[in-house]
Amino acid sequence: MLIMKNINKIFQTADIQTHALRDFCLQVNEGDFVSVTGPSGSGKTTFLNIAGLLETFSNGEFLLDGEDVGKLNDNGRSRMRNEKIGFIFQGFNLIPDLNLYDNVDVPLRYRGFNAKERKFRIEQNLERVGLASRMKHLPSQLSGGQQQRVAIARALATDPRFLLADEPTGNLDSEMAQSVMSLLEDINQQGTTIIMVTHDAQLAQRAKRTIQVKDGKVSELENISRQHNQAIA
Amino acid sequence: MLETGLILRALARNKIGALLIALQIALTMTIMVNAIFMIQDRQQQMQRKSGLDEKNSFYLTNTVFGQDYNIQAHLQTDLHTIRNTPGVVDAIQINAIPLSSSGWSMALQHEPGEDKDAVGTAIYMVDDHAINSMGLTLVAGANFQPEDVELRKEGQSTWPAKTIITQAFAENLYPDNWQSAVGKTVYISQTQPIQIIGIVAALQAPWNGWNGVERSMLVPFQRESKGSYYFIRTEAGRRDELMPIIEKTLAESDKKRIIRRVTTIEDTRERSYRQHNATNKILTTVVITLTLITGFGIVGLAIFSINRRTKQIGTRRALGATKGQIMRYFMMENFIISTFGIIIGCFGAVALNMWLVNTFNLSPISFQLVAFGVITLFIVGQLAVLYPARKAAMIAPATATRTI
């Protein structure tokens, strides 16, 4: 479970102060699939970065799985990212010099799994995204959609509780976007909590819950979305 | 360790930069080890004992220009005057000065005859005061007696009956037992017998670059020559005070000759090894410069590759890498590149040394020196990469989402 209470994030550069999040409050339950929409510059990425422990916040309270994130030091945040959070980026962020197998291996090594365990997890997750046969390929030899699938396999390999995605389909054509979205839905079905930032309203609607961020604040659209989902189901 | 395999595979895809640095490390290692070796070799040469009491000795030249000049009588007067100057230990006339780079050489052989093997040696023409004047140590046999000393005419080709040689020379002539040289008769000028009556511990030849520099012989000759050296040894600490006194006394006692080039043995040594010292300074500068260039090269490559991989590093942080793990990645990467370069460098160092050994007759480098090079370059590499690695560790995890 993710709980944010009155989170503020102020960016201080030279002489400009940017209030990226203002008294941001949100609760995301186990197994949820939350899509986050909102205008550019409204604070979506900032929210996701704080949720994923990539950035610290100026003040407020943030509990992740019951742990007070504000009290963690840098190493503690690294460990928590590795153990509880999987990231998917708009630009895929695969390591270009490593093949698919080694790319998925990266977070597993940081966890300190032994070779056998890592091999099992890498193969299992590449299988899951349908790319087991391309293990030895380099990212540059794949299409964008395939690269994003590898990134998803990498994010899932550590068995995270939360999958955070910032515009995961932003660099994909609509067909590929649809298939990545379906994959995310499958993953959510299997129990992983997903928070996805997107500006594609149609994809956003496919989430169980939709929130909108405006001027660093949440405006809930979840009821509509819930009903929508229930109607489909 | 943790990521060695991944680092290796990533390096394999970016060979050129790493390879160039590895080669630079190899070259540095090759040159460093051999340069240090040559420096040490020269230092050892410079540390060899001349056998003289260097601190308390000096010499001067006596050049006669007067006509109808009784050289022999004046020589005795001069030596008497110098030897009786308070503070002087002893003095001799001599034909050449050790370390001065000019002198006389002869050869001694076991059998008389033209085609017999002979061993080259420096020859010093002195009297029975030589051992005391030069501060030599007699380690076997006896010194010359006053009656052994002969007058040598200009151009004379016969030699005295007795000689004193250095221990190194005796070892060369009698490898099984150098002490047995005492009493032996050997041959000079191919056919003239000469008996070895004593052995001194050490007395270097005038030429420091000669590989027989430890081989010298003394013969009891006083030269009837218009140009000669006086070699003077003083009591401890009185050399500098006595040098002008003796110069003045000699110059004023006799106006038909000139006293010149009053020089300490310390100065002579300094001049003799000036080239060595200069070469060592140049080599040291080369080694330090090369090491610095390599160090900066490592810094440069590391900063370049870190700047190129900013987003990747942010992504690794997002995937759970700690700052320490990011630092270790780059330290390890450098370690791998260094290892590669150092291995090539070991071969290079030994190969260059073998060439030097064959070409310049140097001795082979020691294992310790190669080990020193290995350790130094590993340390240089790790130190050089420390700052870039710290910079990499400071890259914010948010870089993963904030950069395109």
Ligand SMILES: Nc1ncnc2c1ncn2[C@@H]1O[C@H](COP(=O)(O)OP(=O)(O)O)[C@@H](O)[C@H]1O
């Ligand atoms: N590192 C930063 N330094 C200064 N301002 C920033 C930084 N990151 C984001 N901002 C500002 O914070 C606000 C919210 O940004 P962001 O969360 O990226 O918006 P979104 O993802 O919704 O487009 C914007 O005004 C942006 O300019």
Ligand SMILES: [Mg+2]
């Ligand atoms: Mg954004």
